[in-house]
Amino acid sequence: MRDIKITDDKTIKEVQEAFHEHFPYLKLEFYAEAHVAGQGSVDALKINISSTIGEARTKESEGNVNIHGN
Numbered sequence: 001m002r003d004i005k006i007t008d009d010k011t012i013k014e015v016q017e018a019f020h021e022h023f024p025y026l027k028l029e030f031y032a033e034a035h036v037a038g039q040g041s042v043d044a045l046k047i048n049i050s051s052t053i054g055e056a057r058t059k060e061s062e063g064n065v066n067i068h069g070n
Helices: 013-022
Strands: none
Touching: none
């Protein structure tokens, strides 16, 4: 799998598209708040796909996220 570098200037849509290339049957969404355990996320809290990662994130930290097909 190709690594996807997620930076502050990437849009939510760009991240979603890169994720979809590797996992075409899954959907990646971003929300402003966590949902209650055992319940779904509220659509009103979904972050607009034109927002950048820098605009959407609330913590100033960086790291790696590895997602593997298995």
